[in-house]
Amino acid sequence: MLNAHIVGWGKYLPSKVISNEELAQTAGVDAEWVKQRTGIEARHIAEPTQASADMATRAARAALEMADVAPSDLDLIIAATNTPDYWFPATACLAQDALGANRAGAFDLAAGCSAFVYALVVADRFIRSGAYRNILVVGVETVSRILDWRDPLCAYFGDGAGAVVLTASEQPGGLLGFALSSDGSGGDLLILPGGGTRHGITQQVLDQGLQYGRMDGRAVYRYGLRAMTWMGQQALRRARLKIEDIDLFIPHQTNLQLIHQVAQKLRVPLERTFVNMARYANISSAAIPVSLCDALEAGRIQPGNRLLITAFGGGLTSAGLVWQWSPVPPHKPLPFVKRLGHALWDAQAAFRSRFFRLEHRLDTLTPVEEEPGADERPRQSTAPVEKKGE
Numbered sequence: 001m002l003n004a005h006i007v008g009w010g011k012y013l014p015s016k017v018i019s020n021e022e023l024a025q026t027a028g029v030d031a032e033w034v035k036q037r038t039g040i041e042a043r044h045i046a047e048p049t050q051a052s053a054d055m056a057t058r059a060a061r062a063a064l065e066m067a068d069v070a071p072s073d074l075d076l077i078i079a080a081t082n083t084p085d086y087w088f089p090a091t092a093c094l095a096q097d098a099l100g101a102n103r104a105g106a107f108d109l110a111a112g113c114s115a116f117v118y119a120l121v122v123a124d125r126f127i128r129s130g131a132y133r134n135i136l137v138v139g140v141e142t143v144s145r146i147l148d149w150r151d152p153l154c155a156y157f158g159d160g161a162g163a164v165v166l167t168a169s170e171q172p173g174g175l176l177g178f179a180l181s182s183d184g185s186g187g188d189l190l191i192l193p194g195g196g197t198r199h200g201i202t203q204q205v206l207d208q209g210l211q212y213g214r215m216d217g218r219a220v221y222r223y224g225l226r227a228m229t230w231m232g233q234q235a236l237r238r239a240r241l242k243i244e245d246i247d248l249f250i251p252h253q254t255n256l257q258l259i260h261q262v263a264q265k266l267r268v269p270l271e272r273t274f275v276n277m278a279r280y281a282n283i284s285s286a287a288i289p290v291s292l293c294d295a296l297e298a299g300r301i302q303p304g305n306r307l308l309i310t311a312f313g314g315g316l317t318s319a320g321l322v323w324q325w326s327p328v329p330p331h332k333p334l335p336f337v338k339r340l341g342h343a344l345w346d347a348q349a350a351f352r353s354r355f356f357r358l359e360h361r362l363d364t365l366t367p368v369e370e371e372p373g374a375d376e377r378p379r380q381s382t383a384p385v386e387k388k389g390e
Helices: 020-026 031-038 052-067 091-099 115-128 152-156 184-189 203-207 217-239 256-266 284-297 336-365
Strands: 003-012 016-019 042-045 076-080 105-109 134-142 159-169 174-182 248-251 306-313 317-324
Touching (some): 003 052, 003 284, 031 152, 031 256, 042 159, 052 076, 052 091, 052 134, 052 159, 076 091, 091 105, 091 134, 091 336, 115 134, 115 317, 159 284, 184 217, 217 306, 217 317, 248 284, 284 306
Antiparallel strands (some): 016 042, 134 159, 306 317
């Protein structure tokens, strides 16, 4: 039986960092209150020239290098994001092009802050079915682009990306149990009203500030408390495990008080609960993969450990899963030849992208007899039209 195992991971956080004290001067937030109530002290913010696909690509390269998997060996790329570069093309497709993953399918998955957990489950199912062998899952957000930086709400969010590479193996472990849930009746509690087909970008929408995200903090907090507790319990039940069997609890990083309350309800000791939102704030879909990277760097995850992961977010959505960490070969310095090969990935990807773009342009100049021209109107039928009653 095939299982999906995480064999590589990586993260990318923009270099620009904004502290609570800086926001106190621009957004009128109480820096100490934010720290005491949420645990957030700072957040990383993307540069004006950076977008979600750029950060996703950086995190993906780190994960692929650790896994020693070439982009050309990827079968599928899933980008968990709520802040894509464009409505279309998908951010995953932009990352596929930048990486040079010429064999991979690619799509985006939007499920609020739960999206990365949803994407992990989807990737696991693809691998278990035997359809694919190597899958890249990226969680990436540029939340700063949909925030009003004069609104105190901006203090709760940040930008960043995290990625994992999953590979098929008959080795035991990987996903042991999961639960996914949604409640669309609460969709307006955490929403970006403008920019979709309900409220397209018009001057009236801009005047009303509908291009900025909105959140009912109290209602979302209460939903998160119920949802993460319930999803954690359901994931444990489906994995046929008890909370005592869990080595590390990784909840969605949104609010320190909320995490403590969920841990208490699940009966997880705080020393087995991972928290890192102080440095990042809430980076939505990127929170879980970045937390995985940080926990691994800190030595909090060891081979054979069982992880309980829970998340909730806009939609409303929630998710929970139990993952058994499998042994990964120790990360050794790569031989010169491999280091050179990895260094050439980017150059090859850039060359391939430019070549394909040129090919697309030339293709439009090549006449095809069977196809009408792009500006040619469809030819109308000359057959007589039968009138009613005749």
